[in-house]
Amino acid sequence: MILDVRGLSVRFGAVPAVNDLSFTLARGETLAVVGESGSGKSVTSLALMRLLPRGTAVTGSALLDGQDLLALPEAEMRRLRGGAIAMVFQEPMTSLNPTTAVGAQVAEAVRLHRGMDAPAAREEAARLLDLVGIPAARQRLDDYPHHLSGGMRQRVMIAMALAGDPQVLIADEPTTALDVTIQAQILDLLKRLQQSTGMAMVFITHNLGVVAEVADRVLVMCGGRAVEQAPLRPLFRQPLMPYTAGLLRSVPRMELAGQRRGPLPAIPGNVPDPRAMPPGCVFHPRCAHHQPGRCDAQAPVLEPAGEARAVRCLRWKELAA
Numbered sequence: 001m002i003l004d005v006r007g008l009s010v011r012f013g014a015v016p017a018v019n020d021l022s023f024t025l026a027r028g029e030t031l032a033v034v035g036e037s038g039s040g041k042s043v044t045s046l047a048l049m050r051l052l053p054r055g056t057a058v059t060g061s062a063l064l065d066g067q068d069l070l071a072l073p074e075a076e077m078r079r080l081r082g083g084a085i086a087m088v089f090q091e092p093m094t095s096l097n098p099t100t101a102v103g104a105q106v107a108e109a110v111r112l113h114r115g116m117d118a119p120a121a122r123e124e125a126a127r128l129l130d131l132v133g134i135p136a137a138r139q140r141l142d143d144y145p146h147h148l149s150g151g152m153r154q155r156v157m158i159a160m161a162l163a164g165d166p167q168v169l170i171a172d173e174p175t176t177a178l179d180v181t182i183q184a185q186i187l188d189l190l191k192r193l194q195q196s197t198g199m200a201m202v203f204i205t206h207n208l209g210v211v212a213e214v215a216d217r218v219l220v221m222c223g224g225r226a227v228e229q230a231p232l233r234p235l236f237r238q239p240l241m242p243y244t245a246g247l248l249r250s251v252p253r254m255e256l257a258g259q260r261r262g263p264l265p266a267i268p269g270n271v272p273d274p275r276a277m278p279p280g281c282v283f284h285p286r287c288a289h290h291q292p293g294r295c296d297a298q299a300p301v302l303e304p305a306g307e308a309r310a311v312r313c314l315r316w317k318e319l320a321a
Contacts, residue, residue, distance in 0.1 A: 002027045002200050003085075003168055007060035008070075010040075010047050010224075015274050017043045019224045021060075025168065030194065030201045032215035032232075034208060034247065038271040040224040041204045042090070045170045048202075049087050050077050064168065083113040083164035090173040092153035096145040102156045103129070103141025106163060113164035128159040133189055151182035155189070162193065169194075170202045175210060187213050208251050212236065217308070220244045223272045223282030226302055230309040240311040240320055243267070243283045281314065289315060 003025035010018040018040040025031050033041050046052050048062050048069060062069040064085055069077065089095040097105055106125035110116055116124060122141065129137035132155040145153055154174055161169055171190065175183040191214060194201055203214050211218060211232070218235050220228040220243065228241040239245040246267040269286035272278055278285050284295040295314055305311045313319070 001025070002065055003202075004063040005048070005060070006062075008044065008047060008062065009057075009059045010043050010052065011057040012053075016277070017224055017274055018047065021221075021224075021226055023219050023226070023229065025200045025202060027167075027200055028194070028198050029216045030203055030214050031217050031219060032211040033202060033204045033219045033221060034206060034211055035221035036206060036247075036267075036271050038274075039221040041206075041221055042172055043224075044221075045087060045172050045202065045204055048170065049081055049085065050074075051081075051087075082109055082161075082166075084166060085168045085170070086161040086164055086166040087170040087172065088154070088157050088161050088174045090176060092150070092157045093145060095157060096153060098145055101142045101144055102148070103143075106156065106159050109160045109163035124163075125159070128162055129156070131162070131193075132156075132159045133185070134159075149182075150178055151185065154178065154182075154186055158186075158189065158193070162197075165197070166199055168200050168202065170204070172204045173206070175205075175207075183210070190214065208247055220247070223277060224274060225282060225312065226310075227283065227312040228310065229302075230305075234306075234309065238320065240305055240309070240316045241283075241313050242287045242289050242319070246286075281312075289319060291315065 001024050006022050008018055008021040021044060023031065033044065035041055047058050050069065052058065058070055060070065064080070096102065103122060103125045106128055107121040110121040110124045126138045126141055129140060134140055134152060134155050148156065175186050178186065187210065190201065205211060215232045217229065217231050219226055220241065222243045228235070228239065228244045235244065236248065239248055249265040250267065252264060267286055272282050280296040280298055281290070281300055284290040287295065290296065298314060300312045300314045302310050302312045305316060
Protein backbone atom coordinates (compact mmCIF):
# COMPACT_ATOMS: atom_id res chain seq x y z
CA MET A 1 0.00 0.00 0.00
CA ILE A 2 1.50 3.32 -1.09
CA LEU A 3 -1.24 5.74 0.09
CA ASP A 4 -3.60 5.31 3.04
CA VAL A 5 -6.11 8.13 3.66
CA ARG A 6 -8.13 7.93 6.87
CA GLY A 7 -10.89 10.22 8.09
CA LEU A 8 -10.01 13.14 5.80
CA SER A 9 -12.26 16.14 6.48
CA VAL A 10 -11.98 19.65 5.05
CA ARG A 11 -13.84 22.74 6.24
CA PHE A 12 -13.77 26.28 4.88
CA GLY A 13 -14.75 28.14 8.03
CA ALA A 14 -18.09 26.65 9.05
CA VAL A 15 -18.68 25.07 5.62
CA PRO A 16 -17.81 21.37 5.27
CA ALA A 17 -16.40 20.39 1.88
CA VAL A 18 -15.15 16.84 2.56
CA ASN A 19 -16.44 14.62 5.38
CA ASP A 20 -14.64 11.63 6.91
CA LEU A 21 -13.21 10.31 3.64
CA SER A 22 -11.08 7.16 3.71
CA PHE A 23 -9.46 5.18 0.92
CA THR A 24 -6.29 3.29 0.06
CA LEU A 25 -4.12 3.09 -3.04
CA ALA A 26 -1.83 0.21 -3.92
CA ARG A 27 1.41 0.52 -5.88
CA GLY A 28 0.71 0.61 -9.61
CA GLU A 29 -3.05 0.90 -9.08
CA THR A 30 -5.44 3.48 -10.53
CA LEU A 31 -8.25 4.71 -8.28
CA ALA A 32 -10.90 6.78 -10.08
CA VAL A 33 -12.68 9.37 -7.92
CA VAL A 34 -15.98 10.30 -9.55
CA GLY A 35 -18.96 12.52 -8.83
CA GLU A 36 -20.69 15.69 -9.96
CA SER A 37 -19.06 19.10 -9.74
CA GLY A 38 -19.17 20.19 -6.10
CA SER A 39 -18.94 16.68 -4.67
CA GLY A 40 -15.51 17.31 -3.10
CA LYS A 41 -13.22 15.56 -5.60
CA SER A 42 -10.81 18.42 -6.33
CA VAL A 43 -10.83 19.63 -2.71
CA THR A 44 -9.70 16.14 -1.70
CA SER A 45 -6.78 16.25 -4.14
CA LEU A 46 -5.72 19.75 -3.05
CA ALA A 47 -5.89 18.67 0.60
CA LEU A 48 -3.55 15.75 -0.10
CA MET A 49 -1.13 18.11 -1.88
CA ARG A 50 -1.43 20.69 0.93
CA LEU A 51 -2.43 23.38 -1.59
CA LEU A 52 -5.63 24.64 0.06
CA PRO A 53 -5.83 28.29 1.22
CA ARG A 54 -4.28 29.14 4.55
CA GLY A 55 -6.82 28.84 7.36
CA THR A 56 -8.64 25.86 5.83
CA ALA A 57 -9.34 23.25 8.51
CA VAL A 58 -8.01 19.85 7.42
CA THR A 59 -8.19 16.83 9.75
CA GLY A 60 -7.48 13.14 9.41
CA SER A 61 -4.37 11.45 8.06
CA ALA A 62 -2.85 10.62 4.66
CA LEU A 63 0.06 8.22 4.90
CA LEU A 64 2.30 8.21 1.83
CA ASP A 65 4.70 5.32 2.25
CA GLY A 66 4.39 5.77 6.03
CA GLN A 67 4.69 9.58 6.13
CA ASP A 68 1.60 11.60 7.08
CA LEU A 69 1.25 14.28 4.41
CA LEU A 70 -1.16 16.27 6.57
CA ALA A 71 1.21 16.44 9.55
CA LEU A 72 4.57 17.12 7.86
CA PRO A 73 6.29 20.51 8.30
CA GLU A 74 5.86 22.69 5.21
CA ALA A 75 9.56 22.43 4.30
CA GLU A 76 9.35 18.63 4.24
CA MET A 77 6.05 18.71 2.36
CA ARG A 78 7.60 21.00 -0.25
CA ARG A 79 10.25 18.35 -0.86
CA LEU A 80 7.63 15.64 -1.39
CA ARG A 81 5.19 17.79 -3.38
CA GLY A 82 6.08 17.32 -7.02
CA GLY A 83 8.51 14.59 -6.02
CA ALA A 84 7.01 11.54 -4.32
CA ILE A 85 3.47 12.82 -4.99
CA ALA A 86 2.66 15.00 -8.00
CA MET A 87 -0.45 16.46 -9.58
CA VAL A 88 -1.70 17.22 -13.08
CA PHE A 89 -4.15 20.10 -12.82
CA GLN A 90 -7.45 20.45 -14.65
CA GLU A 91 -6.71 23.47 -16.85
CA PRO A 92 -3.13 23.68 -18.17
CA MET A 93 -3.51 27.19 -19.59
CA THR A 94 -4.06 28.60 -16.10
CA SER A 95 -1.55 26.24 -14.46
CA LEU A 96 1.42 26.96 -16.75
CA ASN A 97 3.27 30.27 -16.43
CA PRO A 98 2.44 32.24 -19.62
CA THR A 99 5.64 34.32 -19.36
CA THR A 100 8.08 31.38 -19.20
CA ALA A 101 9.06 28.90 -21.92
CA VAL A 102 7.71 25.41 -21.33
CA GLY A 103 11.21 23.89 -21.35
CA ALA A 104 12.27 26.19 -18.52
CA GLN A 105 9.18 25.25 -16.52
CA VAL A 106 9.85 21.52 -16.86
CA ALA A 107 13.58 22.05 -16.17
CA GLU A 108 12.75 23.99 -13.00
CA ALA A 109 10.88 20.97 -11.63
CA VAL A 110 13.80 18.71 -12.57
CA ARG A 111 16.35 20.95 -10.82
CA LEU A 112 14.20 21.23 -7.70
CA HIS A 113 13.54 17.53 -7.22
CA ARG A 114 16.64 15.90 -8.74
CA GLY A 115 19.31 18.50 -8.00
CA MET A 116 20.61 18.69 -11.60
CA ASP A 117 22.50 21.70 -12.93
CA ALA A 118 20.88 23.88 -15.61
CA PRO A 119 22.31 22.16 -18.75
CA ALA A 120 21.49 18.68 -17.45
CA ALA A 121 17.98 19.80 -16.39
CA ARG A 122 17.35 21.18 -19.88
CA GLU A 123 18.40 17.87 -21.42
CA GLU A 124 16.09 16.02 -19.05
CA ALA A 125 13.25 18.43 -19.90
CA ALA A 126 13.72 17.58 -23.60
CA ARG A 127 13.64 13.87 -22.75
CA LEU A 128 10.44 14.25 -20.71
CA LEU A 129 8.70 16.26 -23.44
CA ASP A 130 9.65 13.54 -25.91
CA LEU A 131 8.43 10.88 -23.45
CA VAL A 132 4.96 12.45 -23.28
CA GLY A 133 4.68 12.53 -27.07
CA ILE A 134 5.48 16.12 -28.02
CA PRO A 135 6.93 16.03 -31.57
CA ALA A 136 10.29 17.76 -32.13
CA ALA A 137 10.57 18.07 -28.35
CA ARG A 138 13.96 19.74 -28.32
CA GLN A 139 12.73 22.48 -30.67
CA ARG A 140 9.69 23.02 -28.43
CA LEU A 141 11.75 23.80 -25.32
CA ASP A 142 11.70 27.53 -26.02
CA ASP A 143 8.01 27.70 -26.97
CA TYR A 144 5.60 29.49 -24.64
CA PRO A 145 2.28 27.93 -23.51
CA HIS A 146 0.24 30.02 -25.96
CA HIS A 147 2.24 28.52 -28.84
CA LEU A 148 0.87 25.06 -28.02
CA SER A 149 -2.53 23.41 -28.47
CA GLY A 150 -4.61 22.33 -25.48
CA GLY A 151 -3.46 18.73 -25.83
CA MET A 152 0.20 19.76 -26.04
CA ARG A 153 -0.15 21.97 -22.95
CA GLN A 154 -1.63 19.05 -21.05
CA ARG A 155 1.34 16.91 -22.13
CA VAL A 156 3.68 19.58 -20.76
CA MET A 157 1.81 19.44 -17.45
CA ILE A 158 2.24 15.66 -17.38
CA ALA A 159 5.96 16.05 -18.14
CA MET A 160 6.30 18.48 -15.21
CA ALA A 161 4.48 16.02 -12.93
CA LEU A 162 6.86 13.24 -14.00
CA ALA A 163 9.95 15.37 -13.40
CA GLY A 164 10.26 14.22 -9.81
CA ASP A 165 9.67 10.52 -10.61
CA PRO A 166 6.52 10.36 -8.41
CA GLN A 167 5.23 7.31 -6.61
CA VAL A 168 1.68 8.73 -6.73
CA LEU A 169 0.24 10.89 -9.51
CA ILE A 170 -3.02 12.79 -8.95
CA ALA A 171 -4.71 13.66 -12.25
CA ASP A 172 -7.53 16.17 -11.70
CA GLU A 173 -9.83 15.91 -14.74
CA PRO A 174 -6.86 16.07 -17.14
CA THR A 175 -9.01 15.49 -20.23
CA THR A 176 -12.03 17.70 -19.50
CA ALA A 177 -11.23 20.57 -21.90
CA LEU A 178 -9.96 18.33 -24.72
CA ASP A 179 -11.76 16.89 -27.75
CA VAL A 180 -12.37 13.14 -27.75
CA THR A 181 -9.42 12.31 -30.03
CA ILE A 182 -6.89 14.16 -27.87
CA GLN A 183 -8.62 12.83 -24.76
CA ALA A 184 -8.02 9.26 -25.93
CA GLN A 185 -4.36 10.07 -26.62
CA ILE A 186 -3.86 11.52 -23.12
CA LEU A 187 -5.53 8.52 -21.48
CA ASP A 188 -3.35 6.14 -23.49
CA LEU A 189 -0.28 8.18 -22.55
CA LEU A 190 -1.09 8.01 -18.84
CA LYS A 191 -1.63 4.25 -18.99
CA ARG A 192 1.66 3.69 -20.82
CA LEU A 193 3.58 5.92 -18.41
CA GLN A 194 2.03 4.11 -15.46
CA GLN A 195 3.03 0.73 -16.87
CA SER A 196 6.59 1.88 -17.53
CA THR A 197 7.16 3.67 -14.20
CA GLY A 198 4.99 1.64 -11.82
CA MET A 199 3.45 4.75 -10.25
CA ALA A 200 0.02 4.67 -8.64
CA MET A 201 -2.61 7.13 -9.84
CA VAL A 202 -5.65 8.90 -8.40
CA PHE A 203 -7.74 9.88 -11.45
CA ILE A 204 -10.41 12.48 -10.71
CA THR A 205 -13.25 12.84 -13.19
CA HIS A 206 -17.01 13.22 -13.65
CA ASN A 207 -16.89 11.14 -16.84
CA LEU A 208 -17.66 7.47 -16.22
CA GLY A 209 -16.75 6.67 -19.82
CA VAL A 210 -13.19 7.73 -18.99
CA VAL A 211 -13.31 5.71 -15.75
CA ALA A 212 -13.99 2.54 -17.76
CA GLU A 213 -10.76 3.15 -19.69
CA VAL A 214 -8.33 3.79 -16.83
CA ALA A 215 -9.53 2.58 -13.42
CA ASP A 216 -8.89 -0.51 -11.33
CA ARG A 217 -11.16 0.69 -8.51
CA VAL A 218 -13.75 3.47 -8.20
CA LEU A 219 -14.60 5.83 -5.34
CA VAL A 220 -17.92 7.65 -5.82
CA MET A 221 -18.40 10.95 -3.96
CA CYS A 222 -21.60 12.88 -3.28
CA GLY A 223 -21.92 15.90 -0.98
CA GLY A 224 -18.34 15.59 0.23
CA ARG A 225 -18.78 11.96 1.28
CA ALA A 226 -17.81 8.60 -0.15
CA VAL A 227 -21.08 6.88 -1.09
CA GLU A 228 -19.69 3.82 -2.85
CA GLN A 229 -16.34 2.09 -3.34
CA ALA A 230 -15.84 -0.94 -5.57
CA PRO A 231 -13.60 -2.58 -8.16
CA LEU A 232 -14.39 -1.31 -11.66
CA ARG A 233 -16.26 -4.26 -13.20
CA PRO A 234 -18.56 -5.05 -10.24
CA LEU A 235 -19.49 -1.39 -9.93
CA PHE A 236 -20.38 -1.07 -13.62
CA ARG A 237 -22.20 -4.40 -13.57
CA GLN A 238 -24.31 -3.69 -10.46
CA PRO A 239 -24.06 -0.28 -8.75
CA LEU A 240 -25.42 -0.53 -5.21
CA MET A 241 -25.94 3.17 -4.48
CA PRO A 242 -28.80 4.91 -6.40
CA TYR A 243 -26.51 7.90 -6.98
CA THR A 244 -23.95 5.68 -8.74
CA ALA A 245 -26.70 4.10 -10.83
CA GLY A 246 -27.86 7.60 -11.83
CA LEU A 247 -24.36 8.57 -12.93
CA LEU A 248 -24.09 5.43 -15.04
CA ARG A 249 -27.50 5.96 -16.68
CA SER A 250 -26.47 9.47 -17.71
CA VAL A 251 -23.55 8.22 -19.85
CA PRO A 252 -24.35 8.14 -23.62
CA ARG A 253 -24.12 4.61 -25.04
CA MET A 254 -22.80 3.97 -28.52
CA GLU A 255 -25.07 0.96 -29.10
CA LEU A 256 -28.12 3.21 -28.70
CA ALA A 257 -26.91 5.89 -31.13
CA GLY A 258 -29.60 6.90 -33.62
CA GLN A 259 -32.43 5.25 -31.70
CA ARG A 260 -35.40 7.37 -30.62
CA ARG A 261 -35.46 6.87 -26.87
CA GLY A 262 -36.16 10.36 -25.61
CA PRO A 263 -33.81 12.56 -23.58
CA LEU A 264 -30.72 11.10 -21.94
CA PRO A 265 -31.63 10.21 -18.32
CA ALA A 266 -30.32 12.73 -15.78
CA ILE A 267 -30.21 12.91 -12.00
CA PRO A 268 -32.91 15.43 -10.98
CA GLY A 269 -32.27 18.43 -8.75
CA ASN A 270 -29.01 20.08 -7.82
CA VAL A 271 -25.87 19.18 -5.92
CA PRO A 272 -26.55 19.80 -2.19
CA ASP A 273 -25.40 23.14 -0.78
CA PRO A 274 -22.59 22.38 1.74
CA ARG A 275 -23.87 25.27 3.88
CA ALA A 276 -27.25 23.56 4.30
CA MET A 277 -26.85 19.82 3.83
CA PRO A 278 -30.11 17.82 3.87
CA PRO A 279 -30.76 15.64 6.94
CA GLY A 280 -30.22 11.92 6.71
CA CYS A 281 -28.77 10.71 3.41
CA VAL A 282 -27.27 13.60 1.42
CA PHE A 283 -28.78 12.16 -1.78
CA HIS A 284 -32.32 11.54 -0.53
CA PRO A 285 -33.96 14.73 -1.97
CA ARG A 286 -32.95 13.57 -5.46
CA CYS A 287 -33.35 9.82 -5.03
CA ALA A 288 -36.27 7.94 -6.62
CA HIS A 289 -35.94 5.20 -3.98
CA HIS A 290 -35.94 7.29 -0.78
CA GLN A 291 -38.37 6.37 2.00
CA PRO A 292 -39.85 9.32 3.93
CA GLY A 293 -39.18 9.08 7.63
CA ARG A 294 -36.20 6.81 7.05
CA CYS A 295 -33.81 8.15 4.42
CA ASP A 296 -34.44 11.75 5.49
CA ALA A 297 -34.02 10.99 9.19
CA GLN A 298 -31.12 8.56 9.53
CA ALA A 299 -27.66 9.27 8.10
CA PRO A 300 -26.32 6.03 6.58
CA VAL A 301 -22.80 4.83 7.31
CA LEU A 302 -20.38 3.47 4.73
CA GLU A 303 -20.76 -0.26 5.29
CA PRO A 304 -19.12 -3.33 3.72
CA ALA A 305 -21.09 -4.75 0.80
CA GLY A 306 -19.16 -7.80 -0.30
CA GLU A 307 -15.56 -8.35 -1.33
CA ALA A 308 -13.67 -5.03 -1.62
CA ARG A 309 -16.97 -3.10 -1.78
CA ALA A 310 -18.63 -0.53 0.46
CA VAL A 311 -21.81 1.52 0.12
CA ARG A 312 -23.56 4.33 1.99
CA CYS A 313 -27.28 3.60 1.59
CA LEU A 314 -29.94 2.39 4.05
CA ARG A 315 -31.80 0.42 1.38
CA TRP A 316 -28.95 -1.05 -0.67
CA LYS A 317 -29.66 -4.67 0.28
CA GLU A 318 -33.33 -4.57 -0.72
CA LEU A 319 -32.57 -2.59 -3.88
CA ALA A 320 -29.85 -5.06 -4.87
CA ALA A 321 -32.25 -7.95 -4.34
